[in-house]
Amino acid sequence: MKYLLLINTPAPGSAEERPAGEPTVEEFMAFEKAVTEAGVRLDGNALELSNATTVRVRVDGERVVTDGPFAETREIVGGYYLIDVPDLDAALDWAARCPGAKYGTVEVRTVWEPDRS
Amino acid sequence: MNERRAARSVEAVFREDRSRLLALLAARFGDLDLAEETASEAIEAALERWPVDGVPDKPLAWLLTTARRRAIDRIRRDRAFAERLAVLQVESDRAAAVLLPEPGFEDVPDERLQLFFTCCHPALSPEAQTALVLRFLAGLTTPEVARAFLVPTATMAQRIVRAKRKIRSARIPFRVPGPDELPERLPTVLRAVYLVFTEGYAASSGDDLLRPDLADEAVRLARILHRLLPAEREVAGLLSLLLLTDARRAARTDAAGRQVLLEDQDRALWDPDLVAEGRRLLVPALTGPGAGPYAVQAAIAALHDEAADFDSTDWPQIVALYDVLLRIERSPLVALNRAMAVAMRDGPRAGLALLDDLAGAEELRGYHLLPASRADLLRRLGRTSEAAAAYRAALDLVGNEPERATLARRLAELADP
Numbered sequence: 092m093k094y095l096l097l098i099n100t101p102a103p104g105s106a107e108e109r110p111a112g113e114p115t116v117e118e119f120m121a122f123e124k125a126v127t128e129a130g131v132r133l134d135g136n137a138l139e140l141s142n143a144t145t146v147r148v149r150v151d152g153e154r155v156v157t158d159g160p161f162a163e164t165r166e167i168v169g170g171y172y173l174i175d176v177p178d179l180d181a182a183l184d185w186a187a188r189c190p191g192a193k194y195g196t197v198e199v200r201t202v203w204e205p206d207r208s
Numbered sequence: 209m210n211e212r213r214a215a216r217s218v219e220a221v222f223r224e225d226r227s228r229l230l231a232l233l234a235a236r237f238g239d240l241d242l243a244e245e246t247a248s249e250a251i252e253a254a255l256e257r258w259p260v261d262g263v264p265d266k267p268l269a270w271l272l273t274t275a276r277r278r279a280i281d282r283i284r285r286d287r288a289f290a291e292r293l294a295v296l297q298v299e300s301d302r303a304a305a306v307l308l309p310e311p312g313f314e315d316v317p318d319e320r321l322q323l324f325f326t327c328c329h330p331a332l333s334p335e336a337q338t339a340l341v342l343r344f345l346a347g348l349t350t351p352e353v354a355r356a357f358l359v360p361t362a363t364m365a366q367r368i369v370r371a372k373r374k375i376r377s378a379r380i381p382f383r384v385p386g387p388d389e390l391p392e393r394l395p396t397v398l399r400a401v402y403l404v405f406t407e408g409y410a411a412s413s414g415d416d417l418l419r420p421d422l423a424d425e426a427v428r429l430a431r432i433l434h435r436l437l438p439a440e441r442e443v444a445g446l447l448s449l450l451l452l453t454d455a456r457r458a459a460r461t462d463a464a465g466r467q468v469l470l471e472d473q474d475r476a477l478w479d480p481d482l483v484a485e486g487r488r489l490l491v492p493a494l495t496g497p498g499a500g501p502y503a504v505q506a507a508i509a510a511l512h513d514e515a516a517d518f519d520s521t522d523w524p525q526i527v528a529l530y531d532v533l534l535r536i537e538r539s540p541l542v543a544l545n546r547a548m549a550v551a552m553r554d555g556p557r558a559g560l561a562l563l564d565d566l567a568g569a570e571e572l573r574g575y576h577l578l579p580a581s582r583a584d585l586l587r588r589l590g591r592t593s594e595a596a597a598a599y600r601a602a603l604d605l606v607g608n609e610p611e612r613a614t615l616a617r618r619l620a621e622l623a624d625p
Contacts, residue, residue, distance in 0.1 A: 092379050178381035179331060201378050 093133065093175050093202040094182035098191035100169035102160070103140050114190035122190055126172060131185065135172035143167070166195065173202075225268045226347040227432075231319040233275055234326070235382045240344065240372050242279055250275035320345060321436045322382045328397040329380045336371035337400040338407075343368055345432070346404075346425040356407065356422050390440075398446050398502060401429045405450050423454055434489075445493035445503030451486035452509035455479040467610040471518040483513045504533045523553040540569035548581055556585040576605035580615060587622060596622050 100113075119137070126132040143160045160167055170191065176182050179199070186197040226247065233243035250271045264270040327340035335357075342353045354364035374380065385393040408422025430447040437443045459473035468474075487510055493503035508529045515521040530546035543566055551559020563582050572578045583598035599619040606612045 178379045179329075180381050180383070180385075183331070199378075 092177065093173060094179075094185075095200045095202065096172040096174065096182070096186050096189060097168050097198040097200060098170040098172075098189060098195065099166040099198060100140070100191065100195040102164055102167040112194065114194050118190035122188060125188065126174065126185060131174045131176050131181075133173040133175055135170070135174075137170040138168060140167060140169055169195070225271070227320055227323070227345045228268060228318055229271055229275065230344055231323040232272055232317070233279070234344075235319045235322050236276070237279060238379075238382055240375060242282065246275040246278040246282070247271070249278045253278075318436065320432060321384050324397050324433065324436075325384055325393060326375060326380055326382050328393075328400045329375075330393070330396050331378065331380060332371050332374060334399070334403065336367055337396070338403050339364060339367055340371055341400050341429065342404060342425065345429055348425070356404075394437075394440065394442065397433070398442060401426055401433065402446060402450075402502070404429065405453075423450075423457065426450060427454060441493045441496070442500035442502050444489045445500050445506050448486045448489035448493055449502050449506035449509055451482045451489070452506055452513050455482035455486065455513060461610065465610060467614045469614065470512065475517065478513065483510075486510065486513070499532075501533060501536045504529055504536065508533075521552070523549055527553050540566050540571045541575075543569075544572065544578060544581060548585075551585055551588075556588040560585045560589070574605055576602045576607070576611070576615075578602075579605065583615075583618065587618070592622050 123132075123135070126135070143158075145157045145159065145161045147155045147157075147161075149155060172185070172189070174182065174185055176185065182199050186192060186199050189197050191197050229247050229250070230240075230243050233246060234240050237243060253274050254267075254271060258264070323344055324341070327344055328337045332340070339353055339357070342348045342356060343350065348356070350365050350368060351361045353368070354361040357364065359367075404422055405426030408424070408426055427447075427450050430443070430450050434443050434447045455478050456470075456473060458479065459475065459477035460468055462468055486506065490503070490506050490510055493499065494507060499507075508526055511522050511526050511529070526549045527546060530542060530549055533542050534546060544563070547559045547562035547566070550562055560582065563578070563585065566572060566578065579598045580602035583595045583602060586592075586595035586598055596619060599615055599622070603612060603615050603619070606615060
């Protein structure tokens with residue numbers, strides 16, 4: 092079953108305190124290696140935090156493009172993993188091992204499938 | 209007549225074994241809806257057959273076989289449903305040989321522990337957890353669960369449907385956590401059972417102080433858990449705590465349903481069998497290093513139960529146990545209870561000083577027992593007008609009628625002693 096791990100990190104410039112600091116490149120590389128070698132990683136990337144752009148199409152068809160994430164948020168998606176594991180417990184285990192969980196939060200979502208909802 | 213007797217026996221069997229049947233079917237199919245549906249169909253079949261054929265030797269095995277046949281029929285009829293289940297089949301097939309004995313099999317395994325852990329998965333909200341536990345493990349109907357929590361049936365039905373949908377769509381597994389996960393997962397299960405009990409013991413709102421049906425269910429659930437996990441000390445601790453507390457039930461209200469406080473209770477009404485059973489369980493729960501919070505609370509309850517009267521209670525020992533409890537969980541609620549025990553040991557002034565330290569605690573905001581406790585200590589110190597103000601503050605916050613009546617009576621006694 093496919094689970095998306097959304098790695099939330101404090102948005103740049105937000106007043107949010109970061110008591111635990113930031114994950115190191117080494118921590119992420121170690122996680123990347125583990126999740127790949129376990130054969131569960133389908134995809135995964137870190138996202139550029141500084142250049143979000145939001146697009147919205149109005150009722151009249153006008154395209155509105157704005158700088159930044161849609162809303163002023165304290166947290167922003169800083170990366171994701173798409174993994175394939177048997178159940179939620181396995182997904183939560185991987186989410187907990189993800190370095191992002193120590194410094195921010197990791198949201199675990201399932202891929203929508205019509206028959207399961 | 210004969211038919212009615214058979215109907216009664218099928219109800220009795222089903223009431224007793226419904227949760228076991230559900231647990232087995234849920235473990236097999238990984239789907240609570242299918243488990244419920246086929247369990248109900250099996251019961252209907254039993255109501256039809258048993259009056260004619262007689263109650264089978266092994267009613268649970270009969271129900272299980274019938275439910276399984278219905279499930280297979282359903283899967284054959286409904287292709288989309290079958291495809292959804294097919295994914296799950298792979299995993300459950302591994303365990304299938306153990307899970308599904310043939311009819312006549314000596315003992316049908318008890319798979320309720322899996323169901324406990326699924327219903328109390330931390331990915332579900334605490335409200336959903338207690339609702340699911342009552343619905344699937346205690347075997348209450350949705351309207352009964354709704355009544356237990358004093359919410360409309362539609363609200364409770366929706367809460368249960370949502371929780372079931374999450375179990376299915378996020379695929380919360382039906383499994384017992386491994387020994388390494390147990391320390392993290394067991395407290396959630398224990399808390400759900402404890403919440404069922406506390407709601408039964410001191411209803412948070414409504415006309416009755418006690419809702420004995422809920423307290424009974426909680427004790428029954430704790431017994432099942434203890435049977436399934438006999439070596440877990442905190443399970444023994446929880447069961448002990450519930451029994452030692454429940455032992456005082458008959459003394460906690462008078463004939464008119466009014467609340468009787470611990471200090472005024474007729475201790476002859478306490479149930480000596482429950483006290484004895486609770487105390488026996490306390491021994492393994494407390495033995496060894498690192499006793500858990502339920503075991504320590506049970507030890508406190510035992511000291512109350514052992515005292516001949518309120519004044520001769522071993523208050524120094526109770527304060528010492530609250531100190532231990534505070535080290536395990538730094539909760540303002542525990543600190544509040546400790547303050548009242550200190551007031552008994554060292555006098556109301558000492559207790560009041562400790563209560564004043566709790567005035568700003570976020571967790572106690574809106575909790576009627578903080579001002580009510582202050583009021584009692586102020587009353588004992590003869591600071592009447594301050595006590596009256598504190599009783600009024602407590603009256604603004606209290607939820608159930610009998611507790612409100614007690615506070616109002618105390619307030620009236622201040623003005624007119």
